[in-house]
Amino acid sequence: MLQPNVNDSSGGEALLQVNGVTLQYRTPERRVTATYRVDFDIHPGERLVLLGPSGCGKSTLLKAIAGFIRPVEGSIRLSGAPITRPGPDRMMVFQEFDQLLPWKTVRHNVTYPMRCNGVSAEEANRRAEQVIESVNLSGFIDSYPHTLSGGMKQRVAIARAMAMRPYILLMDEPFAALDALTRRKMQEELVALWEAVGFTLIFVTHSIEEAVLVGSRVVVLSPHPGQVCAEINVDHLGGPNSSGEDFQAACRRIHDLLFPSAGEAQ
Template sequence: MSTPVLELRDVSLGYRTATGWLTACEGISFSLAEGERLMLVGASGCGKSTLLGAVAGFHAPHAGQLLLDGRPVTQPGPDRMMVFQEFEQLLPWKSVADNIAYPRRLAGTPRAEGRREAETLIAQVGLTGFADAFPHTLSGGMKMRVAIARALAARPRVLLMDEPFAALDALTRRRMQDELLRLWRDFGFTLLFVTHAIEEAVALGSRILVLSPHPGRVQAVLDVPDTLEERAALEARIHRLLLPEEVALHA
């Protein structure tokens, strides 16, 4: 078997607070193969965003190993481009095209070529005609498209997404989910996606990792089936895992 793109071995994360040490998640192990779409699902406070931040290299785990293509992750880098939840993640002083071309420019791509690539990506995320617009003139959904295009421009080994659609209205969210899947079919990227929304995880993932809260531990790893009925069953199962009290109440 080939080396997984991303592998976590017994990773524990925490941070110092005023009252002492707070463990965000512990003993997390999973691996991610090329082209997979792994969803991290859990209630708020299960450390899923902290975990994603560690994969991005923003903070180091205090135990365990974090390997990208078999090599330990030591610092942030564009091989793990992140799409954040906040709309204000574009550089306000750069146009849409310049924002998207920026990772390539930093990697030494000539201006004209970077621009050409950006134009292609702009078309692929449905923003034709907005290449020279500045971020502050765009709506939230459009900003998110630019952020996704910029992340794809860097050709990351893993695309990291931290609840990217959580702040969008329901209609835009659905549309963005469909488009993300379409982009995945076009680019075949490897995706690690954090969400608290179970429907979103089932709609987007090829595999779902359910985290228990306080501190986060791997509760279940589930493959997402193809048929709608099976998916509905999976959704119900994750609901039971995450909200046992509520399910008991309804029973």
């Protein structure tokens, strides 16, 4: 049932449809509206970035797509079927380094979700070795997570998610806790991996640069409560064969959308 989405961004059916989604979360004192009537689609093979200032509900939105939160209004559909709970067809990479199971080696961290979902041991191992190779961690395949650096842990988490061959890969600021140099390297590696393997990605970030580097299309969300204020194509602006000017222009455009008053002042 799970199959990789090859680079097929040529229009066609949307893979995931988010329609008028209002999300609320509860604190002990109040009910807070995180996003208000958000709409967007994602097509197979896209790298969609949800970008917005902190508190705009972008992480909450991603959790709703993952199935951890039910929308109070609107619907989220994956291939036409409403999302009701978390599942292996929407593997998620979290920001925190402790998302790996500390009691399993890198290899078994990658094979475990596959084994939980009925992939044979041989097949799981074959896929694990392949995907660990693709994130350049073959030398650490039998290490325990606590011996790895933060960047390596995030690579394992990405490998683990990719090996499941989900419909969509969800990433919640996966590089935010890394140092700047490692972060930049990981962003480039992620795009290279997408070019090599091909998958559909939803990526949450609050960094404009990261959005333009990683994404093919950016959904810009307004501050609290989050609403879609723009969708912008940014494909191949950040790659090595891009002119820096296009990249800068896209960043500036998004910046002005996010901070309208600052834009007028300039």
